[in-house]
Amino acid sequence: xxxxxxxxxxxxxxxxxxxxxxxxxxxxxxxxxxxxxxxxxxxxxxxxxxxxxxxxxxxxxxxxxxxxxxxxxxxxxxxxxxxxxxxxxxxxxxxxxxxxxxxxxxxxxxxxxxxxxxxxxxxxxxxxxxxxxxxxxxxxxxxxxxxxxxxxxxxxxxxxxxxxxxxxxxxxxxxxxxxxxxxxxxxxxxxxxxxxxxxxxxxxxxxxxxxxxxxxxxxxxxxxxxxxxxxxxxxxxxxxxxxxxxxxxxxxxxxx
Ligand SMILES: [Zn+2]
Numbered sequence: 001x002x003x004x005x006x007x008x009x010x011x012x013x014x015x016x017x018x019x020x021x022x023x024x025x026x027x028x029x030x031x032x033x034x035x036x037x038x039x040x041x042x043x044x045x046x047x048x049x050x051x052x053x054x055x056x057x058x059x060x061x062x063x064x065x066x067x068x069x070x071x072x073x074x075x076x077x078x079x080x081x082x083x084x085x086x087x088x089x090x091x092x093x094x095x096x097x098x099x100x101x102x103x104x105x106x107x108x109x110x111x112x113x114x115x116x117x118x119x120x121x122x123x124x125x126x127x128x129x130x131x132x133x134x135x136x137x138x139x140x141x142x143x144x145x146x147x148x149x150x151x152x153x154x155x156x157x158x159x160x161x162x163x164x165x166x167x168x169x170x171x172x173x174x175x176x177x178x179x180x181x182x183x184x185x186x187x188x189x190x191x192x193x194x195x196x197x198x199x200x201x202x203x204x205x206x207x208x209x210x211x212x213x214x215x216x217x218x219x220x221x222x223x224x225x226x227x228x229x230x231x232x233x234x235x236x237x238x239x240x241x242x243x244x245x246x247x248x249x250x251x252x253x254x255x256x
């Protein structure tokens with residue numbers, strides 16, 4: 001007896017179903033969404049990317065959600081304005097040491113671990129370079145927080161016995177990259193200041209989190225203030241420490 005169905009060409013229905021699913025996913029992924037504030041070529045501002053996993057349609061969070069979150073928090077913290085103005089591109093190098101410092105900052109901004117320290121006189125582009133590092137890291141999908149020492153440390157010290165303290169510290173502790181701007185920018189550094197800085201920096205170091213620190217203080221100044229804290233910062237930022245010596249003459253020399 002003949003078996004007519006054997007002569008029917010085999011159709012790979014499994015493949016075509018997979019193709020059908022892929023077409024659906026492609027069509028979803030081509031559509032534009034309406035998320036604002038950051039233009040994402042990956043998800044077209046929907047926040048999600050459809051993937052086919054074991055013949056199931058799965059919506060995966062796009063990595064821009066993290067960036068959007070960071071941008072939102074940067075906006076709250078006031079770094080948004082700085083990020084608009086301060087990029088690597090518009091950092092002007094008139095001196096050799098500035099080039100060295102910039103090259104170091106660019107290199108660091110591509111890393112996934114370690115820390116960065118710029119110390120020395122104000123008005124030397126420290127904030128510009130540190131902001132540019134944060135901007136580059138945000139673009140790579142990392143979350144970031146901006147810690148303005150002379151403002152945030154005052155708030156935290158006042159909250160130290162409060163529930164809010166833990167919550168606020170957690171935000172600074174757990175972000176991918178923390179930028180502490182003008183560490184110890186104040187008349188006198190108290191034990192409470194040292195305790196706060198140590199809690200933050202020690203947590204980040206132990207959890208392999210990246211920290212970018214700018215300060216008018218040299219590494220020796222840091223050691224003088226507190227040996228344990230200064231030593232920790234020096235260890236964390238090894239290979240990424242830049243000190244601009246004090247003085248207004250043109251002979252700024254860079255010590256690495
Ligand atoms: Zn996206």
